[in-house]
């Protein structure tokens with residue numbers, strides 16, 4: 172039997188067909204309008220289904236220093252129920268935290284939010300998407316009144332004249348998406364890449380603006396300065412479709428090219444060239460991604476690019492606009508349906524009395540029983556062992572993916588109860604008091620919302636191994652363990668039916684989307700308020716989702732990173748992905764072909780810096796920041812600048828070094844820039860002497 176589904180990893184959600192059942196599962200690409208093929212991660216995804224590292228029984232620790240031992244489901248649910256009740260009796264309801272993930276299906280994310288608000292009655296739920304999409308989401312919300320990563324289908328890229336990718340290495344992170352970029356280039360389009368590294372994406376660009384980490388905001392302001400100075404802003408569009416331009420225009424006057432060159436390291440000539448390309452384009456798209464967004468000024472940085480798009484009159488026009496390239500598989504849907512600290516399903520605000528009443532009505536509880544907004548992801552982790560005494564982690568590996576890991580590790584140690592649901596013994600699960608083995612993508616039904624806002628079916632191809640439960644079953648089991656035995660469905664389609672009602676009338680309205688419609692149409696774009704509505708592939712063609720229908724310019728200014736290089740730590744450290752791994756690597760590091768291709772962490776060092784340090788390729792180097800240090804093999808490459816080093820974040824070494832400085836609006840940590848120093852590691856002989 173062949174089952175049509177989608178890849179378990181990134182937000183491109185490439186289509187795939189799975190065959191098998193009694194034997195090993197095999198995969199074939201299933202072309203969709205979003206993606207025609209698969210990358211190596213997709214091709215090798217079935218390897219994890221039968222991995223010897225797969226968890227197939229619950230595990231429990233009898234006391235903090237005991238080893239994990241196998242246990243039955245009844246025992247672990249009883250332990251969770253007793254533990255949560257004890258914590259809440261002693262410290263209050265909010266002393267229990269829930270940490271979700273952007274890889275969960277819409278149904279799982281929705282049920283997890285409901286578990287927190289209805290069964291645990293805690294305000295403290297957030298998810299790892301806070302570390303991924305939150306800055307772009309905040310920028311989109313304040314300018315457009317809604318946050319949908321791409322407000323147009325990805326395939327629209329092929330028809331634009333100029334594409335700007337700010338902080339996106341699409342060629343490595345979403346290789347099949349490059350087909351749209353290549354089509355654009357083949358049709359005579361131009362690609363501008365803004366990235367401190369000369370990535371494979373930058374290699375194919377018309378123009379690479381190689382800025383220093385943390386300077387994207389100044390760069391965007393500098394480009395807008397040149398467009399204003401050259402008389403290239405879209406005055407009629409600004410007058411008809413926006414507000415706030417008069418607050419932004421005077422600010423950009425201060426970002427003249429020579430000053431921007433000093434701030435960003437991008438030569439004046441390259442700034443003029445980028446402005447010339449944008450000014451001459453009939454249509455242009457500006458897309459931001461984590462490089463620009465994972466900063467303590469990530470929201471303002473995304474806003475600066477959004478202002479640039481508005482000044483050029485792009486959003487809402489064909490083959491044009493601003494968007495962000497979502498990272499995690501369900502990074503979009505995962506932030507729409509209630510696992511975010513301040514949101515209820517359908518993108519409703521948990522602080523809005525009307526929204527609370529609607530969702531409480533669907534859930535059959537009084538609206539005053541719903542908690543208010545809780546802590547953001549890092550603030551939740553930082554409160555562990557103090558205000559938050561028990562934590563449930565579902566679909567996340569915070570012991571690798573959170574910033575400033577030494578601090579997070581100390582907080583995890585302070586918990587009275589740590590419960591982790593995962594498919595393998597991740598670094599976080601290995602620290603838990605209770606580990607719950609859960610099903611994975613090919614073993615469950617549900618929906619995912621891809622980077623375009625297109626809702627897709629994840630279809631079950633095989634049964635999970637005996638002893639393993641689905642996340643929906645685990646959530647229902649935990650609810651029952653704390654005394655709430657109704658209202659938590661374990662059938663994904665039933666949960667989706669409830670989600671549709673909960674989202675009805677909200678910004679992310681799924682009311683008209685059903686499993687049969689998704690099957691028939693190969694995905695439906697939200698908002699889709701009723702079953703006769705066609706869905707909305709392109710937003711903002713007539714109006715924006717603001718009260719007056721106009722997009723809002725928001726004035727922003729450049730500011731330094733929380734920690735700039737200095738005498739003691741003279742280099743920039745930036746972090747990111749490699750082609751063969753996904754997120755914290757909990758899954759991909761256990762796929763043999765991917766582990767063989769990228770077996771471990773490393774540090775990229777420019778040849779000049781390597782020479783200064785007396786370091787050659789593969790020599791061990793100590794990377795140190797004010798938070799910690801890691802000894803890593805050097806990769807000597809001219810694709811990075813001499814004052815910058817890069818460490819991939821799929822292993823815990825990167826986040827031992829990063830800083831937990833948070834964006835004041837999105838609460839995004841500054842993964843992309845901090846100050847570091849490098850030294851040659853002492854040789855093994857010297858150490859042993």
Ligand code: SF4
Nearest residue numbers: 178181184185210213
């Ligand atoms: Fe497609 Fe992303 Fe999966 Fe690669 S990891 S196959 S790009 S969905």
